[in-house]
Amino acid sequence: MNRNREKLLKELQELDFRMIELQLFLNTHPFEAKAVEEYNTAARKSKSMTEHFEKLYGPLKLGNDDNTVPWKWVNGPWPWQSYISGKEEVDMNVGV
Amino acid sequence: MWEYEKMLQYPVKIKNTNPKLAKAIITQYGGPDGELSASLRYLSQRYSMPNDIARATLNDIGTEELGHFEMIGTIVHQLTRNLTPAEIKKAGFEDYYADHRLGVYPQSAGGTPYNAFSIQVKGDPLADLNEDLAAEQKARATYENLIRIADDPDVIEPLKFLRAREIVHYQRFGETLRILQDQMASKRIFEVKK
Numbered sequence: 001m002n003r004n005r006e007k008l009l010k011e012l013q014e015l016d017f018r019m020i021e022l023q024l025f026l027n028t029h030p031f032e033a034k035a036v037e038e039y040n041t042a043a044r045k046s047k048s049m050t051e052h053f054e055k056l057y058g059p060l061k062l063g064n065d066d067n068t069v070p071w072k073w074v075n076g077p078w079p080w081q082s083y084i085s086g087k088e089e090v091d092m093n094v095g096v
Numbered sequence: 097m098w099e100y101e102k103m104l105q106y107p108v109k110i111k112n113t114n115p116k117l118a119k120a121i122i123t124q125y126g127g128p129d130g131e132l133s134a135s136l137r138y139l140s141q142r143y144s145m146p147n148d149i150a151r152a153t154l155n156d157i158g159t160e161e162l163g164h165f166e167m168i169g170t171i172v173h174q175l176t177r178n179l180t181p182a183e184i185k186k187a188g189f190e191d192y193y194a195d196h197r198l199g200v201y202p203q204s205a206g207g208t209p210y211n212a213f214s215i216q217v218k219g220d221p222l223a224d225l226n227e228d229l230a231a232e233q234k235a236r237a238t239y240e241n242l243i244r245i246a247d248d249p250d251v252i253e254p255l256k257f258l259r260a261r262e263i264v265h266y267q268r269f270g271e272t273l274r275i276l277q278d279q280m281a282s283k284r285i286f287e288v289k290k
Contacts, residue, residue: 009103017105020160024264027152028271060102079104080170083111083177 008053012060015046098159105163106257110174110250115189117251118175119205121242124258125168126202128214129234131258135161137215137231141224147279150221153272154228157265164258169200171254225273232266 022039026032054060058072124130138158145151176189176198184193191207202210215231218224239259246252 010107013103013106016101016103020105020156021264024153024156024160024268027156028149028268028275030149061099063099079102079166080108080173082104082107082109082170083174 002057005053005057008049008056012046012049012053015042015049018042019046098162104167104170105160106167106254108167108170108174108254110171110248112248112250113177113179113183114175114248114251115179115184115187115192117246117248118172119189119192120245121168121175121251121255122172122200122203123205124235124238124242125165125172125200126210127204127208127238128211129231129238130202130204130210131161131165131168131235132202132210133214134158134231134235135165136212137217138228140215140217141228144217144219144221144224146221147276149275150225150272153268157268160261160265164261167254167258171251172200173198175251221276222273225269225276228269229266229273232262232269236262236266 019039019042022035022042026035026039029035050060054064058075059067062073126132135158138154138161142151142154142158145154179187179189179198184190192201195201204210216224216227218227236259239255239262243252243255243259246255
């Protein structure tokens with residue numbers, strides 16, 4: 001179990017959840033200035049934490065311009081494999 | 097279009113398998129009030145919505161439901177991974193296993209494959225938004241049924257999260273419906289001609 005990865009991912013999930021919740025709220029309350037501000041704060045934090053996470057553990061989303069060889073996107077664990085962590089060998093995984 | 101984010105909306109980390117429980121929970125994957133139904137319903141209804149608030153709300157909730165579809169698939173997968181034939185027989189999982197082995201197939205708890213008859217797209221914003229309110233309540237009730245029969249905190253926690261989301265979506269759909277009804281009421285007054 002990679003504790004640090006799990007911890008960072010959980011913090012990111014909390015921030016992303018905050019953003020989704022505020023997004024839905026703002027769709028029906030577009031003039032709530034405080035919620036807009038809270039959204040921006042969460043988005044700022046999420047952006048820098050995502051960069052930090054991806055530097056350590058590979059991309060969460062594609063579209064960055066700092067990819068290296070070998071291509072990391074395919075590397076697990078994939079989200080549904082959260083019982084697996086780090087370099088544990090998985091079934092017929094021939095990944096790099 | 098959509099972009100994939102390589103993470104679940106809420107953590108799912110289940111230590112112990114439980115194929116019997118998986119067969120009940122799979123109903124939120126491909127059953128009548130499940131997450132696939134929810135996502136397809138909202139993403140299909142959004143085209144005939146008459147204002148931007150309704151279009152945005154259906155678009156964004158339909159998108160979030162795709163993330164819930166992934167969470168339920170993950171729960172089913174983790175509850176059934178690496179089962180032995182003995183465990184499969186003990187849990188009465190042979191019927192599912194015969195058709196799908198340990199794959200995750202969209203079906204109801206009773207085994208009916210996913211069916212779009214469980215959703216409607218009426219093309220009438222009032223009819224559709226009222227359906228959406230009911231859909232959120234039905235999904236909430238289903239999560240409560242599942243929470244009642246689940247006995248593993250690793251499973252109950254994500255189910256509680258998903259139940260809470262149904263309540264928030266119900267709230268947002270209610271606001272969307274009120275905004276639309278207000279617009280329609282004021283429009284009708286302006287249209288009266290002498």
